[in-house]
Amino acid sequence: MPQVILAIDQGTTGTTVFVVDGRGRIRGRAYAEIRQFYPKPGWVEHDPEEIYRSVVTLSKKAISAAKVSASAIAGIGITNQRETFVVWERRSGRPVYRAIVWQCRRSADICDALRDREPDVAQHTGLLIDPYFSGTKLKWLLDNKPGLRERGARGELCFGNIDTWLLYKLSRGAEFVTDYTNASRTMMFNLARREWDDEMVAMLDVPREMLPRAVSSRGPLAETAPGTIAPHAIPVAAVIGDQQSALYGQGAVVAGDSKATYGTGAFLLMNTGDKMVPSKNRLLTTAALGPAGEPAYALEGSVFIAGAAVQWLRDGLKLVRNAADTYAEARASVAKNKDRSQPYVVPAFVGLGAPYWDANARGAIMGITRGTTRADIVRATLDSIAYQVRDVIVAMESDTAHPMSELRADGGATANRYLMQFQADILGKPVRRAKIAETTAMGAAMLAGLAVRIWKSPDEMLALVKGADVFKPKMQTADRERLLAGWHDAVSHTLTRPSN
Structure with missing residues (x-):
């Protein structure tokens, strides 16, 4: 057998x-x-x-x-x-x-x-x-x-x-x-x-x-x-x-490789190989793995609330019946309000993580008008995930002086095509969605399989993760900058201490 x-x-x-x-x-x-x-x-x-x-x-x-x-x-x-x-x-x-x-x-x-x-x-x-x-x-x-x-x-x-x-x-x-x-x-x-x-x-x-x-x-x-x-x-x-398992499961095992996992939170890691890179932008230096599972290092930025914000829409506000419904609601909001300028949701339910690190920040919805609808709140909540991920990527690129050519993405929320496209748009970079969404589990499976020699070499094992969907940016630079300015203004109103 x-x-x-x-x-x-x-x-x-x-x-x-x-x-x-x-x-x-x-x-x-x-x-x-x-x-x-x-x-x-x-x-x-x-x-x-x-x-x-x-x-x-x-x-x-x-x-x-x-x-x-x-x-x-x-x-x-x-x-x-x-x-x-x-x-x-x-x-x-x-x-x-x-x-x-x-x-x-x-x-x-x-x-x-x-x-x-x-x-x-x-x-x-x-x-x-x-x-x-x-x-x-x-x-x-x-x-x-x-x-x-x-x-x-x-x-x-x-x-x-x-x-x-x-x-x-x-x-x-x-x-x-x-x-x-x-x-x-x-x-x-x-x-x-x-x-x-x-x-x-x-x-x-x-x-x-x-x-x-x-x-x-x-x-x-x-x-x-x-x-x-x-x-x-x-x-x-x-x-x-x-x-770290998701980083390994994405095949991001050499210096410069990076990924974002969209789960309860969103977590970005960039493999830095055998070098510990100290951060000037309040990111973390953490343990990672090399190709054969040997110890290595990474830079990490942690967004505390990502998929948990969608749970809040479902279980707390009862705005959607299930997470998949957010896709149609977000598209309906954009169809009505193509410039996406209002409102902004800042999901600081348990404080803000990187690069703000404000444990006492609390969530807010900014820019509500009489015309704000359920669909707008849902869309703004999805957008908040992408905005937070971008904040971390900017800090990571600054620390390493290494611009990312693309973002590898995995986790349950990557099934939402609206979120993935908006992430590419607000980054101005392609987003490569993993072929297997359960990359976290696959990383552990791959390393275990390598340890018991189901796979004889890292190259044989890493061939398993090839193939992915790619979302390319479509947004104009001026629109991106306008939306980001609104996001950062919204975040500033939730902070309890100055952001670095």
């Missing part, structure tokens, strides 16, 4: 599992949403046990859908939402608190108190001081829940991003590890040395005993315990943070 890879993509709003064969075809899939908890404004949590159960249940469903035996699985690749973390008891494996999600802003005050340390943080970790990263929220948890810091120092508790939590649970406690890409998102990891940083760990007052062992993304890293996903053990052959 031909061997296959099980690719697990544990994301912010749901878990997806694919079975991928040696030709890069998705043979079976399963998906389920996971619950979001919002105990206070700006706070976001998940149930860690629900996340684990979803991985096990959906893995079995995907294997069944693929009509293959579990014995055909050569290895597992895991990719995950990166900065979301769990703290659990080492002996029992029980969480001591809900998972605190990357979107959560509860540590904003801690970040403000540490602001003068930002140059040190950037030098050591490549990151900025922001609640986005798990380190300051871990400090919040240890500060606010009596006894946890002391238990952590005694070695009774484990900390980990979702990759570590899943590896621990799937191996039934045999492995307590994280990969470099996930470790690089904690604000406690020395990016140059690829090890936990004593100074950063001390700054956040985190017991070292709580931290997992950091290893390369290409494994094997662990084995699933018999009776979890299958009756027998299966090697976990690769673990990668979701955005």
Whole structure:
């Protein structure tokens, strides 16, 4: 029986599992949403046990859908939402608190108190001081829940991003590890040395005993315990943070290659090879992968709200029944108002990410008139995703002095042809949409397949991702500049501190 890879993509709003064969075809899939908890404004949590159960249940469903035996699985690749973390008891494996999600802003005050340390943080970790990263929220948890810091120092508790939590649970406690890409998102990891940083760990007052062992993304890293996903053990052959996995899945594995993933947020990465490029424009320097999965570096810009804004239209405002409806609404708005000048939506629901990094910014709709319709609000929300992506690309090009010739795009929102065309128009550059939208999962599948030699070389594997749709810019320069001026004016009204 031909061997296959099980690719697990544990994301912010749901878990997806694919079975991928040696030709890069998705043979079976399963998906389920996971619950979001919002105990206070700006706070976001998940149930860690629900996340684990979803991985096990959906893995079995995907294997069944693929009509293959579990014995055909050569290895597992895991990719995950990166900065979301769990703290659990080492002996029992029980969480001591809900998972605190990357979107959560509860540590904003801690970040403000540490602001003068930002140059040190950037030098050591490549990151900025922001609640986005798990380190300051871990400090919040240890500060606010009596006894946890002391238990952590005694070695009774484990900390980990979702990759570590899943590896621990799937191996039934045999492995307590994280990969470099996930470790690089904690604000406690020395990016140059690829090890936990004593100074950063001390700054956040985190017991070292709580931290997992950091290893390369290409494994094997662990084995699933018999009776979890299958009756027998299966090697976990690769673990990668979701955005680095999408970069790898797009074949962006050498310096200068870049991509944007349109998911709950929008995340742009440019591979910088073996060079750590410091940013002058408040971007992040982070871990990435080379062609064979070897450690490399990237510049990253994070847009916190992208697809989540479409969810807001659907679930919060009830303006559309499903995400696909936004395409027709946006086209109706443009047909009525061809210059697209009003209104502007700034979806700063949990602050603004790169290049603004304002945790206290809040969303706004600017320029409403009596003639504003539902279609206009929907169209402006889609436009806001493209505007935010452009802001990051401009900063990235400035940092690297390397203009992008095109933008590679992946993720669920790329199915919206209006958004992809507007992205090309507002960039003034072609947008190349991935042949396989699920590039995040494919990146983990590809690296796992390389590790267990389903694919013998990076070239053989990268041939799987060739072919894509290309959206070419059609907008006049004057129109682009007018729209951008309106966007930046709208953003300026939401900021609580000056933008750099």
